[in-house]
Amino acid sequence: SQTNKPAQRTTSDSSSGTVEGDTVSVGILHSLSGTMAISEVSLRDAEMMAIDEINAAGGVLGKQIKPIIEDGASDWPTFAEKARKLLQQDKVATIFGGWTSASRKAMLPVVEQNNGLLWYPVQYEGMEQSPNIFYTGATTNQQIVPAVDWMLENVGKNIFLIGSDYVFPRTANKIVNAQLEAKGGKVVAEEYTPLGHTDYNTIINKIKSAKPDVIFNTLNGDSNVAFFKQLQDAGITAKDIPVVSVSVAEEEIRGIGANVLVGHYAAWNYYQTTDTPENKTFVENYKSKYGKDRVTGDPIEAAYIAVYLWAEAVEKAGSFDVEKVKEAADGVEFKAPEGVVKIDGETQHIYKTVRIGEVQADGQFKEVWNSGEQVKPDPYLKTYDWAEGLSQQAN
Amino acid sequence: MQPILSCRNVMVDFSGFKALQGVDLQVESGEILFLIGPNGAGKTTLLDVICGKTRSTDGEVIFDGNISLTKLPEQKIVHEGIVRKFQAPSIFLQLTPFENLEIAMKQKKNLFSILFAKMSASQKVKIDELLKKIGLYEVRGELAQSLSHGQKQWLEIGMQLIQEPKLLLLDEPIAGMSGEERTKTGNLIEDIAKTCSVLIVEHDMDFVRKFSTKVVVMHEGKVLCEGAMQDIQENEEVKNVYLGRSG
Amino acid sequence: MSIIVTQLFNGVSLGSILLLIALGLAITFGLMNIINMAHGELIMMGAYTTYVLQQVFIQYLPKAAFGYYFILAIPLSFLVAALLGLLMEKTVVRFLYERPLDSLLATWGVSLILQQVARSIFGAPNVAVVAPEWLNGGLTLTGMTFPYKRLFIVALVLLCIFLLFLYLYKTPSGRRMKAVTLNRDMASCLGVSTRRVDSTAFAIGSGFAGIAGCSLTLIGSIGPTLGSSYIVDAFMIVILGGIGKLKGTIFAALMLGVLSTFVELSTSATFAKVIVFALIIIFLQWKPTGLVGAKVRALD
Amino acid sequence: METNWPRRCKGESFRLTEVLLLLKKYSRGTIYGVFFLFLLIAPLMLSDFRIGLLAKFLCFAIIAVGISLIWGFTGIMSLGHGVFFGLGAYCMAMYLKLEASTSGVPDFMEWNGITELPFIWSIFKNPIFAICSAILLPFLIAWIIGYVTFKNRIKGVFFSLISQAVVVVTVTLFIGSQQITGGTSGLTNFFTVFHVPLADPGTKSFLYFLTVSLLAIVMGISLILTKTRFGRLLIAIRDGENRLRFLGYNPAIFKVFIYALSAAFAGIAGALFVLQVGIITPEMMGIIPSIEMVLWVAIGGRHSILGAAIGAILTNSAKSFLSETYPEFWTIFLGGLFLLVVLYLPNGLVGIVEKFKVRFFKKEKKEAEKDAADSLVS
Amino acid sequence: MLLVSNLQAGYDETMILQNVHLELPKGKIVGLLGRNGVGKTTLVKALMGLIPVTNGSIRFEENEWKKERPEARARAGMAYVPQGREIFSDLSIKENLLLGMEALPKSQRSTSIPQEIFQWFPVLEEMIDRKGGDLSGGQQQQLAIARAIISNPKVLLLDEPMEGIQPNIVQLIQDVLVKISSEKEMSILLVEHNLDAVLACADQFYILDKGQMVMNGNCNEINEDDLQRHLAV
Numbered sequence A: 001s002q003t004n005k006p007a008q009r010t011t012s013d014s015s016s017g018t019v020e021g022d023t024v025s026v027g028i029l030h031s032l033s034g035t036m037a038i039s040e041v042s043l044r045d046a047e048m049m050a051i052d053e054i055n056a057a058g059g060v061l062g063k064q065i066k067p068i069i070e071d072g073a074s075d076w077p078t079f080a081e082k083a084r085k086l087l088q089q090d091k092v093a094t095i096f097g098g099w100t101s102a103s104r105k106a107m108l109p110v111v112e113q114n115n116g117l118l119w120y121p122v123q124y125e126g127m128e129q130s131p132n133i134f135y136t137g138a139t140t141n142q143q144i145v146p147a148v149d150w151m152l153e154n155v156g157k158n159i160f161l162i163g164s165d166y167v168f169p170r171t172a173n174k175i176v177n178a179q180l181e182a183k184g185g186k187v188v189a190e191e192y193t194p195l196g197h198t199d200y201n202t203i204i205n206k207i208k209s210a211k212p213d214v215i216f217n218t219l220n221g222d223s224n225v226a227f228f229k230q231l232q233d234a235g236i237t238a239k240d241i242p243v244v245s246v247s248v249a250e251e252e253i254r255g256i257g258a259n260v261l262v263g264h265y266a267a268w269n270y271y272q273t274t275d276t277p278e279n280k281t282f283v284e285n286y287k288s289k290y291g292k293d294r295v296t297g298d299p300i301e302a303a304y305i306a307v308y309l310w311a312e313a314v315e316k317a318g319s320f321d322v323e324k325v326k327e328a329a330d331g332v333e334f335k336a337p338e339g340v341v342k343i344d345g346e347t348q349h350i351y352k353t354v355r356i357g358e359v360q361a362d363g364q365f366k367e368v369w370n371s372g373e374q375v376k377p378d379p380y381l382k383t384y385d386w387a388e389g390l391s392q393q394a395n
Numbered sequence B: 001m002q003p004i005l006s007c008r009n010v011m012v013d014f015s016g017f018k019a020l021q022g023v024d025l026q027v028e029s030g031e032i033l034f035l036i037g038p039n040g041a042g043k044t045t046l047l048d049v050i051c052g053k054t055r056s057t058d059g060e061v062i063f064d065g066n067i068s069l070t071k072l073p074e075q076k077i078v079h080e081g082i083v084r085k086f087q088a089p090s091i092f093l094q095l096t097p098f099e100n101l102e103i104a105m106k107q108k109k110n111l112f113s114i115l116f117a118k119m120s121a122s123q124k125v126k127i128d129e130l131l132k133k134i135g136l137y138e139v140r141g142e143l144a145q146s147l148s149h150g151q152k153q154w155l156e157i158g159m160q161l162i163q164e165p166k167l168l169l170l171d172e173p174i175a176g177m178s179g180e181e182r183t184k185t186g187n188l189i190e191d192i193a194k195t196c197s198v199l200i201v202e203h204d205m206d207f208v209r210k211f212s213t214k215v216v217v218m219h220e221g222k223v224l225c226e227g228a229m230q231d232i233q234e235n236e237e238v239k240n241v242y243l244g245r246s247g
Numbered sequence C: 001m002s003i004i005v006t007q008l009f010n011g012v013s014l015g016s017i018l019l020l021i022a023l024g025l026a027i028t029f030g031l032m033n034i035i036n037m038a039h040g041e042l043i044m045m046g047a048y049t050t051y052v053l054q055q056v057f058i059q060y061l062p063k064a065a066f067g068y069y070f071i072l073a074i075p076l077s078f079l080v081a082a083l084l085g086l087l088m089e090k091t092v093v094r095f096l097y098e099r100p101l102d103s104l105l106a107t108w109g110v111s112l113i114l115q116q117v118a119r120s121i122f123g124a125p126n127v128a129v130v131a132p133e134w135l136n137g138g139l140t141l142t143g144m145t146f147p148y149k150r151l152f153i154v155a156l157v158l159l160c161i162f163l164l165f166l167y168l169y170k171t172p173s174g175r176r177m178k179a180v181t182l183n184r185d186m187a188s189c190l191g192v193s194t195r196r197v198d199s200t201a202f203a204i205g206s207g208f209a210g211i212a213g214c215s216l217t218l219i220g221s222i223g224p225t226l227g228s229s230y231i232v233d234a235f236m237i238v239i240l241g242g243i244g245k246l247k248g249t250i251f252a253a254l255m256l257g258v259l260s261t262f263v264e265l266s267t268s269a270t271f272a273k274v275i276v277f278a279l280i281i282i283f284l285q286w287k288p289t290g291l292v293g294a295k296v297r298a299l300d
Numbered sequence D: 001m002e003t004n005w006p007r008r009c010k011g012e013s014f015r016l017t018e019v020l021l022l023l024k025k026y027s028r029g030t031i032y033g034v035f036f037l038f039l040l041i042a043p044l045m046l047s048d049f050r051i052g053l054l055a056k057f058l059c060f061a062i063i064a065v066g067i068s069l070i071w072g073f074t075g076i077m078s079l080g081h082g083v084f085f086g087l088g089a090y091c092m093a094m095y096l097k098l099e100a101s102t103s104g105v106p107d108f109m110e111w112n113g114i115t116e117l118p119f120i121w122s123i124f125k126n127p128i129f130a131i132c133s134a135i136l137l138p139f140l141i142a143w144i145i146g147y148v149t150f151k152n153r154i155k156g157v158f159f160s161l162i163s164q165a166v167v168v169v170t171v172t173l174f175i176g177s178q179q180i181t182g183g184t185s186g187l188t189n190f191f192t193v194f195h196v197p198l199a200d201p202g203t204k205s206f207l208y209f210l211t212v213s214l215l216a217i218v219m220g221i222s223l224i225l226t227k228t229r230f231g232r233l234l235i236a237i238r239d240g241e242n243r244l245r246f247l248g249y250n251p252a253i254f255k256v257f258i259y260a261l262s263a264a265f266a267g268i269a270g271a272l273f274v275l276q277v278g279i280i281t282p283e284m285m286g287i288i289p290s291i292e293m294v295l296w297v298a299i300g301g302r303h304s305i306l307g308a309a310i311g312a313i314l315t316n317s318a319k320s321f322l323s324e325t326y327p328e329f330w331t332i333f334l335g336g337l338f339l340l341v342v343l344y345l346p347n348g349l350v351g352i353v354e355k356f357k358v359r360f361f362k363k364e365k366k367e368a369e370k371d372a373a374d375s376l377v378s
Numbered sequence E: 001m002l003l004v005s006n007l008q009a010g011y012d013e014t015m016i017l018q019n020v021h022l023e024l025p026k027g028k029i030v031g032l033l034g035r036n037g038v039g040k041t042t043l044v045k046a047l048m049g050l051i052p053v054t055n056g057s058i059r060f061e062e063n064e065w066k067k068e069r070p071e072a073r074a075r076a077g078m079a080y081v082p083q084g085r086e087i088f089s090d091l092s093i094k095e096n097l098l099l100g101m102e103a104l105p106k107s108q109r110s111t112s113i114p115q116e117i118f119q120w121f122p123v124l125e126e127m128i129d130r131k132g133g134d135l136s137g138g139q140q141q142q143l144a145i146a147r148a149i150i151s152n153p154k155v156l157l158l159d160e161p162m163e164g165i166q167p168n169i170v171q172l173i174q175d176v177l178v179k180i181s182s183e184k185e186m187s188i189l190l191v192e193h194n195l196d197a198v199l200a201c202a203d204q205f206y207i208l209d210k211g212q213m214v215m216n217g218n219c220n221e222i223n224e225d226d227l228q229r230h231l232a233v
């Protein structure tokens, strides 16, 4: 991260990546096995689709992109090992990969020490800014912070926080706590369950007695299924207590059952229903490539645009060299399915529009609010007064 | 002479079933005491109590004058000098007879001494001699699992002997042995009895007749009678419940 | 007061879910001594069977019939998992009866394979099973809600236990099974066809895993790794109850269910797990052979 | 014996037999020699990345040797050695993390709002303390766990599953106490050890050879232990520990010792692992890694120290190779591999070698006997 | 009834039995004698099908049995009392006995134990619901014998059945064996160390030494010297 520069960096001799003849290799590193595969396999699909499209259109700098796929196996040290393999052995020009923040934190020292490049496509907890990572998902001020504002304004002030027990939910909720304190909201309770937890009856009992206006949900993965199913069985509907989630996208809805989720909300930057011409083509292509019943969603889109943003930056730099690509990346724009996005060179995050959606009976979201303009990424929340304590520590 | 072992009113209750119902029994030092009685009389259970495998529900077992055994852990009882041969051969199948004896041998048996134990010449001689005595010298290097039933029995007796006990408990030591081996075992036991007391459970009356000095008959968890074999043989009740026409 | 009652109900219902998961293991592990690490994947197969049946009903049968698919799914899940178990027994487990600890390693391999196979067939993302209408909602008594799904699972467990007890203790077939698991050689010397008994027993145990999978679709996610999240709990229950003791398994599951819901109420889910497992460890120190442990006379 | 040779070895098979006999005589020494020679020259033949992997596998080999001691020789199957590996690794990682933290508090604590270094962390500022505790902490914890369980005569699958419960407790605790442990993400992002950059090629080579030497030492200790009376006692425990009680031993103490020793080995491996791989997470001590550890040993051959080590190296090489070659389906192949080895090689890879040796040796012996008989008759 | 010729069998790589011949006539008791470790148990196991036979033949009522599984042999009328008793320790005595009837065709299996058995072994009736593993050594031995004869086998293999049994019951068992062998035309192979026990009830005898049959004959025309030569240690 920014504060901790490695004392000595081994600069790899061919930092421009393997450019063999007319191909350039890139790494794709997601969990294809283990618990995280349920989410990450689709990101791999999206990235492959983008690569295929770019190759069909003539490639990058006239070179065809050759993806090298590795399995992170839902295990963070494996992510580190495979990232090292991609950079040292395959000498890839860049890596697209990761889902959980833990996997990103594992890859971070590897890409930094080998001066590689990583494009990370999932919304996360912020407070991080590695010189070797580009973040194409939302940071907190592009998702969580506006979502909390929206809740306070439209739903209620008493908020129940539930999340999986790891760095993203914990950090996110710390921010939420600070925000609510400043804005007159109230956290009625804060509960964490281990990743993969499946019995939510007790927590639901706690919810019943805490009587919150709204539940802010940072559960990740499988747990969402159990949580929502059991919430419904306990007789709590979206009318009684709505749930605002930040990790439930179209794909998760498909795995839970839309009927269980109707009326609940999610905060994202993109929905399959987002109304742009680019999105229409994107969804069509995705479905025709991977199947009618597949759905897109925010992380899938963010993974897709990561490939394009990298390609644009390379074109702009006229080189695959990491330093040059990083330099050129500032201000690179792309007409993404979510609308136009732009790389912020300073933070290596991207400008994004924030959207709150409500789950419909067909499993799709209806947008109920958006930020209008693109929000400038602010991973350390420096522009928010109430976040002063938080961001200072992290800096 | 003071008894080396005395059991007083020993009771064992297996969740309702009273296997021993107040056993009083004495073993004098240097004697070979035979314990006989019908199947299920409680002989094995009594040996179990003495060596600590089963805990008595009531009563006392006193060893060597003043040591109470009823609360001691098994290995402590062994350290006091009581060793036991089980009814079914229980040797270490994955070790050779030699190694079995090496482990059984009288020595300091705590972690530290075993970690740094070295086979001394005298120990080796001792083991080899015993191996010859029990007829396993030829097969000393093969895994014990390939020994026959009888050989395993012998090895186990050997493992008890090499511990130089004060009291040896034998549960049917000659089961599965042929005529001459029985005699040989008997002689071996007489030999042992010079240095320690022996308590034997046995069903072979010829053997008992030949080697016993004293016999105790158990029946239904109690001592029925005791005395020399000749007297026992005449006891009508013993005849009835145990000996049948061979008595 | 009402929170105590609902928590108690939650505990019992969690206990019956755990029991359903452990019931199959009580046979394959408790009686047959096979440490089947693929038990979780058999559960997963049961869940996918339910999913497939649901899709079939949606596609090919009139809407009115949909409500019944779940009733049919229970025996079908049993059958699918039992057949898979049978296949496993014939090809893998059969060679491992004398080597229980090795069975753990081999079935671990099977579990890796089955997970990936499921991923290849059904895709990596979770799939959804929609509960039939009559299972939605709950019984409301004096302000407390008891979800029908949970009540259904409790009833299902009771039925399974009843059938299993009947089989094990009242039929010659059950007796043969116990004999074979106790001493395979001797049983065959008495004329018991050990191979058939082994396969049957393993298939039945696996079948119960299928039923567990079917009922889990009501409350949780259905994906390739579904089984792995339950497997350790299931083994703990069998161990805690005492290996080979069906009654013990039942007690253990209920105890664990109630205990963890109440501990969670006063702490958090994470620490509930820590405390419950720590208690299991401590309990086993005190009673090393489990709740209903067997005393054996033999030396080893 | 020697004089009988020409008669037994006829014609062309003569040379082969001779060579084989010699090999048999010195086989153990030869194989160990070849093994370590390979490890020493490996850096000349493999790329940096592969050497990094090999170094990791050697750490695993150290664990495997310990597991073979308790499982192959003593009959204790621990499904919880991940915990001891993890403890060793965390001890080392805490020191590394502190050296990497410019602000005095590790980065993850800042995210969790902790500004002052907890006591439990501050003692790990001292590298010597960290290294010692990487070895002693696993040893002590294993001693305590072992002492209670073995004293209560818990064994077999009961012990195995209790060790799994210990894993669950430890992992959940580590994940649940993020403020102190870093939670699921674990500890990573280290830069220096003793103020020497970890990424330095020199540091890397040094660590590699250090790992090789420690593996040699660990294997040496294990060999000595198993070849002495203590080793035979271990086998006796495996055969029937209750019988040992009636020979005057307290088997629990011996089991505790060997269990704690193997935990210490795992701790050493953990410390070396963190130094070279640069990350440790709670999942690394979880159920899956713990079972895999046992699998390495099963594949190599549980009754052999060298077999266990080779098993760890080969299994992990296969895992790396398969996952790189077939990222989509490698778990199928790996599962199949586990399955086949357990089914068809009950004594692991070493089993094949042994079988061959036994057969060869038997033939020799039989022929020798026949010769003896012949000479008697003639 | 049972004709063994030229049998070769053993464990893994070591052959224990070589060239063994043995004949069990219908309704007769045949004693098998031999020192420890000569292979008596091995022979009985081979007859029951517990270890593979590498060579030779086992003919049972004119059929070749060499390759049949133990359960098939049991169903065809072979019963076995092993040297280690092998009681199902976790099952009750009743269940143990019921399992003894598995060898019978389904129609003949009853759910109760024939009274005859309890006449011979009254202790089993007293303890009918106790677990097999809780019995004393001798009681287990009685159970093992009862379990074997409950199915009225045609051939009964007994490996040292008197071991650990109290003297008066030993006599009883001898009587029972003589009785059932003649009444039910059962062929019995009695492995024993105790020469007297064999002589008391057997019609014929065989002596095994180092895996080979070295002597056989009728019990009433036995030559003490020969016996001594093969049985002495």
Ligand SMILES: Nc1ncnc2c1ncn2[C@@H]1O[C@H](COP(=O)(O)OP(=O)(O)OP(=O)(O)O)[C@@H](O)[C@H]1O
Binding pocket: B014, B017, B018, B019, B037, B038, B039, B040, B041, B042, B043, B044, B045, B046, C295, C297, E134, E135, E136, E137, E138, E139, E164
């Ligand atoms: N664990 C137990 N539970 C219940 N009953 C038991 C247990 N152990 C032994 N018994 C009973 O206690 C009685 C005494 O058994 P014990 O083994 O001491 O007899 P024994 O005199 O050695 O007989 P044998 O001569 O047949 O060996 C038997 O009736 C047996 O069934």
Ligand SMILES: Nc1ncnc2c1ncn2[C@@H]1O[C@H](COP(=O)(O)OP(=O)(O)OP(=O)(O)O)[C@@H](O)[C@H]1O
Binding pocket: B145, B146, B147, B148, B149, B150, B151, B176, E011, E014, E016, E034, E035, E036, E037, E038, E039, E040, E041, E042, E043, E083
């Ligand atoms: N499982 C086994 N593996 C290898 N060899 C064995 C095995 N069991 C027995 N043997 C060997 O086979 C030989 C014959 O053993 P067996 O048990 O048949 O003898 P036995 O005549 O029944 O002796 P006993 O009178 O002592 O019961 C013995 O030398 C023994 O070493």
Ligand SMILES: NC(N)=O
Binding pocket: A099, A100, A101, A102, A122, A123, A124, A125, A168, A220, A247
């Ligand atoms: N960044 C997340 N969702 O872990």
Ligand SMILES: [Mg+2]
Binding pocket: B043, B044, B045, B087, E136, E137, E138
């Ligand atoms: Mg007895």
Ligand SMILES: [Mg+2]
Binding pocket: B149, E040, E041, E042, E083, E159
């Ligand atoms: Mg025998």
